Amino acid sequence: MVLPKKEFVLSHTFTDVSKMEKDISVFSPGEEHFNVSWNMSISCEGDHLGVFLHCHKSRGKETMWTIDTEHQFTLKTSSGKAYREDDNFNFQFSNAHSYGNGTTEFISWNKLIKDYLIDDVITVEAAVKIIKTTGISKKALKGFExxxxxxxxxxxxxxxxxxxxxxxxxxxxxxxxxxxxxxxxxxxxxxxxxxxxxxxxxxxxxxxxxxxxxxxxxxxxxxxxxxxxxxxxxxxxxxxxxxxxxxxxxxxxxxxxxxxxxxxxxxxxxxxxxxxxxxxxxxxxxxxxxxxxxxxxxxxx
CATH class of the missing domain: 3.30.710.10 (Potassium Channel Kv1.1; Chain A)
Incomplete structure (x- = not known):
């Protein structure tokens, strides 16, 4: 699948899901897309699974930046069965608000265990579209120094x-x-x-x-x-x-x-x-x- 510019997909397989402690987040490795590092996290939020997208940029008033995103999460099993919510998430990450964005109630814990958890493993994907950015400098593709x-x-x-x-x-x-x-x-x-x-x-x-x-x-x-x-x-x-x-x-x-x-x-x-x-x-x-x-x-x- 060829993705249009300013779009990317994060994908990570989380293990030992049933052993997750309540309110403790488990993070995927960071990936760089469009000069910014991104990752996801999941967490046991009582009787639901929480899923979040994270944007990692410097924080503080000395570096003003914003990234407007539209993103959607998908949960997949090893057999290919998929679950996703119909609604997309719209959020502006910035130097003031670079924490994660998502939902604490992505799927009920009972439904996850019953219908989607195979070998205590799930794969989570975040399809991200960057709508607009400000203050994000791209890396040089060629040096002239x-x-x-x-x-x-x-x-x-x-x-x-x-x-x-x-x-x-x-x-x-x-x-x-x-x-x-x-x-x-x-x-x-x-x-x-x-x-x-x-x-x-x-x-x-x-x-x-x-x-x-x-x-x-x-x-x-x-x-x-x-x-x-x-x-x-x-x-x-x-x-x-x-x-x-x-x-x-x-x-x-x-x-x-x-x-x-x-x-x-x-x-x-x-x-x-x-x-x-x-x-x-x-x-x-x-x-x-x-x-x-x-x-x-x-x-x-």
Whole structure:
């Protein structure tokens, strides 16, 4: 089963379930998904089994973050029999509330013992969908730090970070860097070049895309598009457009706005092909019609 982006499944087999002490939680091992560690716990809550999802991030006011999730628990036996509640859980984990979320009454203890406990073992799954995050930094997919110095010939200073890169590689992908680093500008002879007013995280993501890493998602794409357009880089622009067409969960309105801003014709056509009803037309309209692409307005009305 191939899961869409921002979704994952935790699964763990718990043993000696009938021997669990009341109000004592038993935890599954932690797993990292989308730069955050997650696990589950079960507990004997009187005459019911409790099941919880846990998100492990730093707590305290110095690190503000939130993760909005939708999750559903499933209990499975070794024979494949499954039990789940119809309702999903919606919860916002944050630096202030990073404790577990779930239910103390997932299934009655008697029903668990009678119908689902085989060899004193049960498997619990949590299907998790991340709806929205703030303050969560992704791990770098490729390093451009000093350890990469022998494979570089220039250092780009961006904010508080240094990127050790090859002039020829950047020049091949960008007319801006071709002129800056290989042209007649003073920077062409400098070992270190400062790029002003650029977000180092966005620049890291842009370089990762150039080097073939899967750095594009709905959170990173705005910064990548901004820099790719600024630096005249066709490869990141094309990859961002492909992501928006095939994988993004951004609204139709946002996608049409992006298509206009960065002249992404394939994205615009893909959006228009998906609009068939009056409600879809209303959803696609972004504020004033005068702010929209005239060709889109003509196609919609």
């Amino acid at each position: 000093k350890s990469n110095e022998e494979f570089s010939d220039v250092v780009l200073a961006v904010g508080d970070k240094e990127f050790f890169v090859l002039k020829q590689f950047l020049a091949y992908h960008s007319s801006y860097f071709k002129s800056l680093l290989l042209g007649k500008f003073a920077e062409s002879d400098q070992k270190e070049v400062t790029l002003q007013d650029i977000d180092p995280t966005d620049f890291q993501n842009l370089l990762e895309v150039l080097y073939g890493e899967p750095a594009i998602d709905d959170e990173t794409i705005d910064g990548i598009l901004h820099l790719a357009h600024m630096y005249d880089m066709s490869v990141p622009l094309r990859k961002c457009e492909e992501f928006l067409i095939n994988e993004s969960e951004k609204s139709m309105k946002d996608q049409l706005k992006i298509a206009k801003q960065y002249q992404l014709e394939k994205l615009k056509k893909a959006c228009l092909l998906k609009i068939n009803t009056v409600d879809e037309i209303k959803a696609a309209v972004a504020g004033k019609l005068s702010d929209m692409d005239p060709t889109v307005v003509a196609a919609l009305f």
